[in-house]
Amino acid sequence: MPSLQETLTGPVDLAVIHFEGSHFNGDIAPALLELHDEGIVRIIDCTLVRKETDGSISVLEVADPEISDAFARVTDSQLDLLSDQDLERFSEDLNPGSSALVVVWENTWTRRLATAVRESKGELVELMRIPHDYVQAALKALDEEQA
Secondary structure, three states, X not given: OOOHXXXXXXXXXXXXXXXXXXXXXXXXXXXXXXXXXXXXXEEEEEEEEEEOOOOOEEEEEOOOOOOOOOOOOOHHHOOOOOOHHHHHXXXXXXXXXXXXXXXXXXXXXXXXXXXXXXXXXXXXXXXXXXXXXXXXXXXXXXXXXXX
16 A cells, blocks of 8 residues: 555645634534545544643644544545744744644645646745635725625
């Protein structure tokens, strides 16, 4: 059976999601797992970083007992891509009492295209994400223009 490293062919993204006051509604793990289970992404690293009220940092990995049940389906395919220094850097902007979820995933939905681009000697030279608020503002302006 090939290792995870041998099967990573799609682009890999890293997301750092801040939660002010560490407020979670319980939908994060199921939403990530749904994307993973449907083959849209493969979660390859996932860590929760919390800045305590005294400024110290605590780290919770998906394999840790406190959250392992919620992420059981993805813990077998975890790579340890995030170093302690990475997690420390991601926690620097957190306010005391807040958390950040750091997730690394392979975009499995684009494997075929990524492979075809590489085999055609193509090179991705720019990739950007347009923020949700910008898209919503553009759609609103379009609606107003058409009205």
